[in-house]
Amino acid sequence: MAEWRQTACILCSINCGIExxxxxxxxxxxxxxxxxxxxxxxxxEKPHQLDFYQNGRDRLTSPLRRRNDGSFEEIDxxxxxxxxxxxxxxxxxxxxxxxxxxxxGGGQGNHLCGGYGRATRxxxxxxxxSNALAQEKTGEFWVDGQLFGRPSCHTTGDFERAEVAVFxxxxxxxxxxxxxxxVVLKEIxxxxxxxLIVIDPRRTETAEMADFHLQVRPGxxxxxxxxxxxxxIEEELVDAQFIEQHCNGYDGxxxxxxxxxxxxxxxxxxxxxxxxxxxxxxxxxxxxxxIFEDLGIQQAPHSTLNSYLEKxxxxxxGNFGVAGGMNLHSRFANLGGGRSPGAAPVSPVGGHRIITxxxxxxVIPDEILTDHPKRxxxxxxxxxxxxxxxxxxxxxxxxxxxxELVVVIDVAMSETARCADYVLPASSQFEKWEATFFTLEFxxxxxxxxxxxxxxxxxxxxxxxxHARLLRAMGALDDADLEPLRAAAAKGRAAFAGAxxxxxxxxxxxxxxxxxxxxxxxxxTLPDRAAEAAAVWALAHTCAMQYPESVRRAGFTGExxxxxxxxxxxxxxxxxxxxxxxxxxxxxxxxxxxxDGRINLVIEELVGELxxxxxxxxxxxxxxxxxxxxxxxxxxxxxTIYRDPAWRRKDAHGALRINPDDAASLGIADGGTARVTTxxxxxETTVEITDTLRPGHIxxxxxLGLSYPGTAGDEVRxxxxxxxxSSEDRDWFAGTPWHKHVRARVEAA
Ligand SMILES: Nc1nc2c(c(=O)[nH]1)N[C@H]1C(S)=C(S)[C@@H](COP(=O)(O)OP(=O)(O)OC[C@H]3O[C@@H](n4cnc5c(=O)[nH]c(N)nc54)[C@H](O)[C@@H]3O)O[C@H]1N2
Ligand SMILES: Nc1nc2c(c(=O)[nH]1)N[C@H]1C(S)=C(S)[C@@H](COP(=O)(O)OP(=O)(O)OC[C@H]3O[C@@H](n4cnc5c(=O)[nH]c(N)nc54)[C@H](O)[C@@H]3O)O[C@H]1N2
Ligand code: SF4
Ligand SMILES: [Mo]
Numbered sequence: 047m048a049e050w051r052q053t054a055c056i057l058c059s060i061n062c063g064i065e066x067x068x069x070x071x072x073x074x075x076x077x078x079x080x081x082x083x084x085x086x087x088x089x090x091e092k093p094h095q096l097d098f099y100q101n102g103r104d105r106l107t108s109p110l111r112r113r114n115d116g117s118f119e120e121i122d123x124x125x126x127x128x129x130x131x132x133x134x135x136x137x138x139x140x141x142x143x144x145x146x147x148x149x150x151g152g153g154q155g156n157h158l159c160g161g162y163g164r165a166t167r168x169x170x171x172x173x174x175x176s177n178a179l180a181q182e183k184t185g186e187f188w189v190d191g192q193l194f195g196r197p198s199c200h201t202t203g204d205f206e207r208a209e210v211a212v213f214x215x216x217x218x219x220x221x222x223x224x225x226x227x228x229v230v231l232k233e234i235x236x237x238x239x240x241x242l243i244v245i246d247p248r249r250t251e252t253a254e255m256a257d258f259h260l261q262v263r264p265g266x267x268x269x270x271x272x273x274x275x276x277x278x279i280e281e282e283l284v285d286a287q288f289i290e291q292h293c294n295g296y297d298g299x300x301x302x303x304x305x306x307x308x309x310x311x312x313x314x315x316x317x318x319x320x321x322x323x324x325x326x327x328x329x330x331x332x333x334x335x336x337i338f339e340d341l342g343i344q345q346a347p348h349s350t351l352n353s354y355l356e357k358x359x360x361x362x363x364g365n366f367g368v369a370g371g372m373n374l375h376s377r378f379a380n381l382g383g384g385r386s387p388g389a390a391p392v393s394p395v396g397g398h399r400i401i402t403x404x405x406x407x408x409v410i411p412d413e414i415l416t417d418h419p420k421r422x423x424x425x426x427x428x429x430x431x432x433x434x435x436x437x438x439x440x441x442x443x444x445x446x447x448x449x450e451l452v453v454v455i456d457v458a459m460s461e462t463a464r465c466a467d468y469v470l471p472a473s474s475q476f477e478k479w480e481a482t483f484f485t486l487e488f489x490x491x492x493x494x495x496x497x498x499x500x501x502x503x504x505x506x507x508x509x510x511x512x513h514a515r516l517l518r519a520m521g522a523l524d525d526a527d528l529e530p531l532r533a534a535a536a537k538g539r540a541a542f543a544g545a546x547x548x549x550x551x552x553x554x555x556x557x558x559x560x561x562x563x564x565x566x567x568x569x570x571t572l573p574d575r576a577a578e579a580a581a582v583w584a585l586a587h588t589c590a591m592q593y594p595e596s597v598r599r600a601g602f603t604g605e606x607x608x609x610x611x612x613x614x615x616x617x618x619x620x621x622x623x624x625x626x627x628x629x630x631x632x633x634x635x636x637x638x639x640x641x642d643g644r645i646n647l648v649i650e651e652l653v654g655e656l657x658x659x660x661x662x663x664x665x666x667x668x669x670x671x672x673x674x675x676x677x678x679x680x681x682x683x684x685x686t687i688y689r690d691p692a693w694r695r696k697d698a699h700g701a702l703r704i705n706p707d708d709a710a711s712l713g714i715a716d717g718g719t720a721r722v723t724t725x726x727x728x729x730e731t732t733v734e735i736t737d738t739l740r741p742g743h744i745x746x747x748x749x750l751g752l753s754y755p756g757t758a759g760d761e762v763r764x765x766x767x768x769x770x771x772s773s774e775d776r777d778w779f780a781g782t783p784w785h786k787h788v789r790a791r792v793e794a795a
Contacts (some may be wrong), residue, residue, distance in 0.1 A: 052621040053496045053662040056155020056475050057684045059484040061617035062089045063494060063622050066096070071500055073097040073476070081622035082509070084492040088226040092684055098693040099474065103755050104459040106471030107505035120468070123515070131519035133451050134170045137424045143171015144388065145423040147410070150177050150430030153686060153769055156475050157381070158481045159455070159509035161561045161581045166426070166513045168558030173389040174422070177430060180380065180404035180438075182341060185350035185780035188401045192649045193357055195639025197402050199374050201357070202488050203245045203336030205230050207370035209331040212243045214356055215267065215342020215786070219251035221679040223338055223787040225487065229419040230493045231255055231494070241328055245270060246342055248675075248745065249738040258325050264673040264743050266315040266657055266785045268348035271355035273311035273319075274326045276303050278362055281323070283330035285364030292366075299358065305660050308737035312423045314664065324347075331364050334370025341677075343589050345785040349777040351655050361645060367634040374637040375488040376593045376627040379585045394420035394457075398781055406781025407436045411445040424451040428509065429472070431686045433461040434752070437783045438726060439770040450691050455509060458689055461753065471506040478508035479579040484557050490600075494623030495579055509580050514562050523566070527556060531567035539614075542568050543587070543607045560584065576618060586614035589626060596627035651779065670789035674722065676767035677748035677785050678703075700750035701734035704792065708742065709735045713794045721795040722746075722748035724788050730795050731765050744792060746770075 051067040065080020067075040073096045078089035109126035121129075137146055148167050151160025160177075167175070179187075191197035201709055205211050205224050211234050218227040222231030234240045235255040244253040245260040245267065253259040262270050278284050289296045290361040312319040329335050337360050338508065343352040365371035385391070385403045392399055395418045398409045410432070414422045418566070425446070433442045438460070446452050446465040452464040463469045477497040485491050504507065507515075517523045527549070536544035550557050561581040569577030590597050594609060602612045616624045640646060666673075683695040691698065702720055713721050716735040722744070723729060731746065739745065751766025767785065775784040 048075075049252065051075070051499055051656055052081070053476065053499060054082075054494055054623075055089060055096070055156065056093050056099070056153070057687055058154050058222050059486075060085065060225055060227070061155060061482050061484060062093070062225075064089055064093050066499065067429040068499055071503075073100050075679065079430050079622050082492075082494070083490065083623055083625045084487065086226065088229060090222070090228070091681060094663060095688060095693045098688045098690045100476055102458050102689050104689060105457060105474070105503060106459060106463070106469060107503060109468040109496075110473060112467045123212060126470060127512075127515045127519050130453055131469075131516055134424060134453075135424070135520060137450055138171050141261040141423045143661065144173050144394065145421065146170050146172035146177040147171050147405075147413075147422045147425045149410075149425060149432055150428040151175070152177075152685060153429050154430060155482060156480045156579070157379075158480055158581065159472070161379075162510045162513040162565070163426070163428055165559040165562040166516050167386070169517055169520045171388075171427070173386040174405055174412060175386070175403060176407055178407070178435060180400070180781070181407040181435075181783050181785075182344050183345060184401040184404055184406065185777055185782050186339065187351040188399065188780055189350060189353045189357060189649065190201055190769060193361070193645055193647070194374065195641075197612075198377070198380065199637060199639055200486065201366070201372040202375045202486050203338050203372060204334070204370050204488060205234070205336050205338075207368060208234075208334050208336035210241045210329055210335040212245070212329070212335065212337040212359075213252055214245045214337060214339045215344065215346065216338045216340035217246065217252050217679060218338065219255075220681060221340065223340060224390075241332070243325055243328070247740050247743050251727050258328070260317045260321065260325065261315040261740060262739070263314070264675070265347045265348065267343045267352050268355060268656075269311040270315040270317055270322070271352065271359065272303060272306050272656065273308050273322050273410050274329075274657060275299075275355060275358055275362065276306040277323055277326040278312070278330060278412050279303060280308070281326070282363045283326060285679060288364030288366075289362065293361065293645045293647050294642075295646055298648035299362070302656050304650070307660070311659075320420055329359065334368060335360055335363060335365040336371060338404070342786055345677075345783055346787045347784060348655065349782040349784075350779040351652050355656075358647065361647065362586070366645070367631055369631060371506050373488040373629070373631065373634040375486055376491050376589070376596055376629065376633075377483065378485040378491070378493040378589050378626060379483045399779070401780060407432070408775065408776040408781050408783050410436065411438065411441045411773055412485055414445040414448055415441070422449065422734070424449055424793070425728065426455075427452050427462055427466070428455040431456075431460040431462045434686055434766055434768060436529065437768055437773045437775065437785070439766060439768045440726070442768075455512060457506070460686065460689075462546055464753070465598040470512055473502035473506040473508045473513070476500055477502045477506070479576055481579070481582065485626075489628060491627045491629075492623050493626050494620075495576060495582055495617045497576075497621065509526050510562070510565050510578050517559065517562055521563065522559060527553060528563065528566050531563065532570065535571045537569045539568070540581075543611070546572065550663045572618070579618070582617060585615050586610050586617055589613065593627050596629050596633060599628040599630070655779075667789055670724070670791050670794055672708075672744050672790045674724065674744055674770065674788040674790040675743070675745040675786040676770055676788050678745040680747045683747045683749045685749050688749075689754050691752070691754060691761075697747070698763065699732045700747040702731040702765075702792075703734050703736050703739055703745045705741045705743065706735050706737055708744075708792070709733065710794055714792070719795040721793045722765075722770065723791045723793075724772070726772050727769045729769060744790065
């Protein structure tokens with residue numbers, strides 16, 4: 047019997063625990079891990095194909111350097127590290143370290159590299175960063191900061207217990223977003239006492255199961271949500287006691303919704319007024335409501351405003367800080383990163399708002415393609431594929447070409463790696479210790495540190511080793527600092543803890559390098575090559591200090607540093623993941639960060655936009671009559687983690703979905719070919735006719751259009767969605783893109 051080994055799925059933020067069997071360097075069998083405290087044996091169909099990631103034909107096995115003719119040559123690691131370090135320092139000396147942009151730091155299954163990358167950034171003086179969160183969640187984070195006092199006061203739903211579950215621009219049947227999504231959706235859907243509400247222009251798989259489907263006109267959620275709020279106020283359905291006890295500014299909310307005409311807004315979002323009223327009443331009378339907002343509103347017009355209105359919906363009805371409602375969760379470590387010392391609150395060239403330390407993805411090309419003296423001059427890109435995932439791929443390629451130096455750390459020859467000056471091959475997520483900080487659950491929150499299944503593919507290195515070598519080559523690591531810590535580590539973790547925290551306070555220059563210092567010192571004493579996970583030790587301590595009561599409730603004991611040590615021990619040995627905090631509902635109130643502990647209901651910055659809805663023009667551009675949602679999650683999409691198109695058993699080409707009436711009037715057949723044209727580009731695509739879409743709405747999947755080595759050179763299958771998008775199509779406030787709302791034209795091809 048082959049052995050089953052515990053790891054996690056790396057394809058979405060839920061990171062279900064899985065068990066795998068291996069044959070040589072292959073992942074041969076996959077099943078859900080019943081011992082994983084959150085996923086409990088659940089897994090969807092996608093991880094069964096994980097070998098397409100592990101053994102992709104375009105895995106990188108040597109550092110690459112671009113030649114003058116544009117092609118790449120293989121070079122050895124020492125040369126690569128030396129030249130990259132020299133060139134970054136030269137950029138720093140010529141233009142200032144703040145002109146070096148860091149992009150990425152982790153994907154759906156790996157976040158350790160971002161922590162180690164911080165040390166390299168500090169050594170180079172790089173202070174500006176961005177990643178995919180700045181094209182989905184930053185607007186929501188900013189709203190959280192206004193309402194609850196800090197952007198890290200992030201709310202999470204409790205769908206297991208919620209009497210009413212609302213999905214707003216979110217299709218959890220395919221995209222998940224909470225543990226065991228399909229099981230929980232079925233439970234809610236089957237239970238006559240519970241209600242499933244979906245707000246989505248498409249009749250998604252989730253909408254099919256719903257009690258109420260508000261099939262909004264694309265891009266009109268702000269109208270739908272303000273109408274729901276206005277109904278709550280008009281029919282006196284708000285939770286007056288909750289508002290009185292916990293909120294400031296209710297009168298301001300009433301005032302800013304004063305001009306809402308429920309009838310007119312219902313017409314504009316194309317949801318019957320009676321249905322809006324029924325749904326508002328259902329939400330108001332439920333014992334608990336959980337809401338999940340996602341890309342359908344975050345990557346569409348009024349993105350930040352939508353996040354605000356969504357939160358008002360559960361706040362005015364008192365579904366915050368209660369079982370089955372929305373709560374402020376703990377976290378094993380921060381996802382966003384936060385502002386670097388030395389960074390301005392806005393981007394250096396365009397003055398765009400930086401939220402949770404991230405420059406809006408859509409403005410990155412503008413921060414490069416200019417002669418402004420503060421423009422970015424170089425970039426370090428790690429575990430991200432921005433040429434494919436950011437709006438306007440064409441312009442992203444131009445922007446990268448304009449930089450003096452682009453270094454990409456990836457496992458595969460991605461679209462972005464193809465634009466680099468140097469490419470460094472990372473070991474895969476199954477060849478090193480790895481973890482994510484998608485620890486967003488309440489009341490039980492789970493963290494899993496995964497051990498490697500394989501040795502590194504020859505020629506590759508784990509990111510931590512790459513960063514440690516870069517630091518040394520930059521002259522940023524001093525053995526005189528490390529020796530005493532190595533000596534302390536040799537005496538055991540307790541001795542090390544004292545020495546380490548003392549060293550950080552005595553030698554402030556070590557602080558930004560702490561993750562690599564841990565790797566080089568404590569790391570050497572950890573069992574099973576776990577040096578790669580050394581930074582997790584410090585995170586365990588921070589977590590224990592931040593949430594001592596919740597960590598104790600999860601079963602850990604000890605005073606002072608003992609609590610963090612106990613947590614780290616459990617994490618290091620708990621192959622199936624560890625419940626690290628158990629919360630009671632009072633914790634939500636303790637996590638509030640406003641000065642008086644009350645919720646601020648009014649966000650001044652968004653009131654103008656809210657009141658302006660009434661006068662917003664309804665006419666779209668006549669030459670682009672369709673709205674394209676570019677990047678739909680489907681059964682056979684997984685960002686750009688699976689690159690080999692052979693993994694798609696169905697929908698091999700990633701069809702354009704279109705309503706039957708639209709297809710008929712354009713003379714397009716099911717399985718035929720259509721031409722889609724946007725302001726930016728024109729592409730051909732296969733077609734799937736489906737009545738799940740409204741007339742005028744078309745969709746294309748995410749993650750297609752990758753270049754992958756075939757029998758006759760590189761082949762591209764399907765449409766890369768961001769060849770069609772424009773970087774100006776973005777939220778005025780947070781800069782989040784309108785990927786779900788691209789104006790388009792369709793013709794038979
Ligand atoms: N299978 C699969 N799962 C994934 C991923 C994957 O690639 N494949 N990626 C993961 C990632 S990174 C993320 S962020 C999540 C995203 O998860 P989701 O946000 O659920 O994914 P999408 O399918 O992009 O968009 C959700 C819904 O928004 C709807 N929508 C479009 N326009 C509008 C609108 O104007 N209003 C409203 N209300 N809805 C609209 C679409 O019809 C769609 O059903 O998925 C994660 N899970
Ligand atoms: N038009 C449109 N654009 C979108 C979206 C959309 O819906 N529509 N969705 C957006 C969203 S929500 C997201 S999250 C982004 C996702 O886009 P990105 O943030 O660019 O992430 P991925 O596509 O997941 O790519 C991750 C990269 O990491 C590499 N990789 C995998 N494992 C490792 C590893 O262990 N180490 C290193 N160094 N590299 C590794 C992969 O090969 C891949 O190149 O796309 C965004 N772009
Ligand atoms: S839900 Fe997400 S993490 Fe879980 S198996 Fe499916 S893709 Fe993987
Ligand atoms: Mo995402």
